[in-house]
Amino acid sequence: MDIRVQEQPFDLGAEANAFAAKQTGMGALVTFTGIVRDLAEGDLDTMEIEHYPGMTEKAIETIANEALSRWTLGDILVIHRYGKLHADEVIMMVATAARHRADAFQGAEFLMDFLKSRAPFWKKEVSGTATDWVAAKDEDEDALSRW
Template sequence: MAVRVQSDPFDLGAEANAFVAAQAGGMGAIVTFTGVVRDVAGGLQAMEIEHYPGMTERALHKIEDEARDRWQLGDVLIVHRHGRMQADEMIMMVATAARHRADAFEAAQFLMDYLKSRAPFWKKEHTGQGADWVAARDEDEDALKRW
């Protein structure tokens, strides 16, 4: 298992290959999810992500522990960037390994749902009009209720 919070970009292909190669035998399903910077309104100059060093890693490990209580998982990887990024850059990824795909898919979705509203990251959008903190969405909070 690994949780990494970094400002540098990551290589999705290299991460995914290394993740698959590191699995013990019998892991028949690997799911990866990647989050990408969206230019929602047009004119995005940069996306800035702030986080709470220390608590971020702690919160991500807790979310992973929770996922492990619910599904039969092999490794779990969470990589999340902070700092400034441009539209279409990769912000974060999760990977899950399991014997069967249902566990891998569901655990990846669970990790994403919790990561969005329970890990201390905040997004700020910079445009030609200035900079604004992205507001949390009710749908993201509601998404937790299904688990």
């Protein structure tokens, strides 16, 4: 399991290839990449993401260990950025490896749902006209109920 919370950008292709190269005996690899969206289409200057070092990694590790206990996963990779990001920048990546695709897909979906709602990141949208903290969304909370 590899969990990284970092400020610097990462190369999605290189990370996926490195993750794949470490796997043996796996029949499926699933990756998901999150990208900063400009919901107002052209108004976002930056998305500022804050976290508490140590606490954030531990929370993500807890979520990843829960995924490992629910599905037969060979490995997990989670990379999440913080700091000032712009629209269309890669913000995070999840990768799962499993012998069977269903476990890899379900493990990745579980990770994404819980990272979205339970990982301790605070996001602030900064535009030319306003600065707003991003509030939790009902649909993100509702997504947790399926697990």
